[in-house]
Amino acid sequence: MSETVEKTKAPSEPLFSKKNRKLVTDPLSDNNPITIQVLGICSALAITVQVEQAFWMSVSVLFVLVMGNLSISLLRNLIPSRIRIIVQLVVVASLVIIVDELLQAFVPDISEKLSVFVGLIITNCIIMGRFEAFAMGNKPWPSIMDALGNSFGYAWILLLVALVRELFGSGKILGFEIFGNNLPGEESGLYAMGYVNNNMMILPPMALIVVGIIIWVQRSRNKALIEDH
Amino acid sequence: MAINRDSNGYTFGFAIALVVVVGTILASLSLGLADIKKANAEKKKKMDILSAIGIESTRSTVDGIYDETVLNSFVVDATGNVIEGEKAFSVDVRNQYRNKTIEKADRKYPVFEAKNAEGKMITILPVVGAGLWGPIWGYIAIGEDNETIAGAAFDHKGETPGLGAEIKQSFFEDRWVGEKISVNNEFQPIQVVKDGSGVNEMKVDGITGGTITSVGVGEMMNRTMAVYVKYFNNKK
Numbered sequence: 001m002s003e004t005v006e007k008t009k010a011p012s013e014p015l016f017s018k019k020n021r022k023l024v025t026d027p028l029s030d031n032n033p034i035t036i037q038v039l040g041i042c043s044a045l046a047i048t049v050q051v052e053q054a055f056w057m058s059v060s061v062l063f064v065l066v067m068g069n070l071s072i073s074l075l076r077n078l079i080p081s082r083i084r085i086i087v088q089l090v091v092v093a094s095l096v097i098i099v100d101e102l103l104q105a106f107v108p109d110i111s112e113k114l115s116v117f118v119g120l121i122i123t124n125c126i127i128m129g130r131f132e133a134f135a136m137g138n139k140p141w142p143s144i145m146d147a148l149g150n151s152f153g154y155a156w157i158l159l160l161v162a163l164v165r166e167l168f169g170s171g172k173i174l175g176f177e178i179f180g181n182n183l184p185g186e187e188s189g190l191y192a193m194g195y196v197n198n199n200m201m202i203l204p205p206m207a208l209i210v211v212g213i214i215i216w217v218q219r220s221r222n223k224a225l226i227e228d229h
Numbered sequence: 230m231a232i233n234r235d236s237n238g239y240t241f242g243f244a245i246a247l248v249v250v251v252g253t254i255l256a257s258l259s260l261g262l263a264d265i266k267k268a269n270a271e272k273k274k275k276m277d278i279l280s281a282i283g284i285e286s287t288r289s290t291v292d293g294i295y296d297e298t299v300l301n302s303f304v305v306d307a308t309g310n311v312i313e314g315e316k317a318f319s320v321d322v323r324n325q326y327r328n329k330t331i332e333k334a335d336r337k338y339p340v341f342e343a344k345n346a347e348g349k350m351i352t353i354l355p356v357v358g359a360g361l362w363g364p365i366w367g368y369i370a371i372g373e374d375n376e377t378i379a380g381a382a383f384d385h386k387g388e389t390p391g392l393g394a395e396i397k398q399s400f401f402e403d404r405w406v407g408e409k410i411s412v413n414n415e416f417q418p419i420q421v422v423k424d425g426s427g428v429n430e431m432k433v434d435g436i437t438g439g440t441i442t443s444v445g446v447g448e449m450m451n452r453t454m455a456v457y458v459k460y461f462n463n464k465k
Contacts (some may be wrong), residue, residue: 018237078234078243078456079243080234080235080239080240080243081234081235082235082240083240083243083244086244087243087244087247090247090248090251093253094251094255097255097259098254098255101258101259101262101266102262103267104266105265105266105269106265108269108272108273108288109288112273115387116387135275205389
């Protein structure tokens with residue numbers, strides 16, 4: 001990565017210029033890939049039952065997006081325009097396979113839980129969207145910043161949804177019992193007082209509702225985000 | 230240097246170069262990680278075998294527990310006779326089932342003999358079949374009487390979450406416990422039923438909305454157990 005940093009050290013613009021910083025901060029809130037652009041929703045629904053899965057999914061997307069944006073940006077002047085979408089697809093597909101292989105080898109339990117969803121990163125619109133909209137027309141360093149911004153924007157929504165769903169769906173966070181033990185006959189903590197987990201939270205529709213609540217909160221705080229129809 | 234990036238030649242050249250580079254990277258990665266993935270798969274297989282007799286293990290503990298629990302293993306043929314010199318653990322049951330070049334009569338059937346927590350000898354038998362979307366498989370534990378199912382653990386590749394995928398949940402696995410694979414030394418098929426009458430012997434309730442997967446489990450059980458009953462009869 002240091003090479004690319006050297007290469008793009010153009011005298012005109014410092015590395016962490018306001019414009020570059022904005023590439024990272026914008027997708028975190030006002031241009032969030034999930035809540036504003038409504039991309040990558042399918043994985044947000046599927047793998048947010050537990051925080052751990054959401055974390056590894058976010059790491060995978062981060063890796064694919066950063067490496068992909070970097071490769072596309074480095075190749076941007078070489079890619080024949082007629083097959084550019086195919087080239088982008090090949091890049092994202094290969095990176096996803098690399099991630100999948102690494103997960104299978106080093107965190108096999110997580111790999112089993114994520115199952116097909118790692119493979120489905122290929123179809124995650126955020127990634128192809130950033131390749132086509134940003135990396136094809138920008139230098140490597142801004143492309144990395146853009147990728148970081150978008151994957152963090154994706155990650156925090158995923159983790160927040162997973163946190164809510166794991167806490168209220170299973171009473172745990174990262175497997176630690178927050179509300180006490182709910183094994184039948186050995187209840188403790190809140191469960192001993194009659195609290196029960198909300199099984200709805202484990203089902204995919206609740207992810208949509210939680211994302212909806214985040215969108216609602218976000219737009220009521222920043223009225224500029226509300227579209228006119 | 231003026232290369233026409235819109236020419237057919239350049240486009241083809243770029244595509245070929247890209248595929249070669251990507252192919253090389255992916256192939257070497259896959260080869261490099263093959264050993265680690267194989268070790269992971271073996272551990273997973275041991276964990277699955279142990280889960281059929283209700284022993285939970287993790288990747289770090291499974292090897293020790295497996296060696297203590299599974300005392301004996303061998304392979305039987307389609308007529309239930311023991312084949313000498315075959316290692317049960319290395320028989321790829323899924324390949325035996327799916328590989329069309331292997332005749333039904335030539336399929337190998339592994340048998341694992343283990344001691345459960347109460348010290349009883351349990352026979353663990355692998356089963357493989359087809360669900361709605363892909364393969365399903367499991368391990369069935371047969372009790373000391375050589376006919377009653379003492380435990381079952383199913384798994385699947387990609388059945389519908391919430392429907393067919395429920396076969397790996399304990400509520401479904403537990404429905405198989407207590408069923409008999411043979412009556413008076415005769416193989417008896419177990420029916421997977423829809424009407425909730427599955428509390429009787431030889432019947433198991435399917436999963437609502439997961440009928441094809443449930444029926445697939447039934448088919449896989451009956452096809453495989455028909456062979457193993459021959460083995461149990463030979464043993465007597």
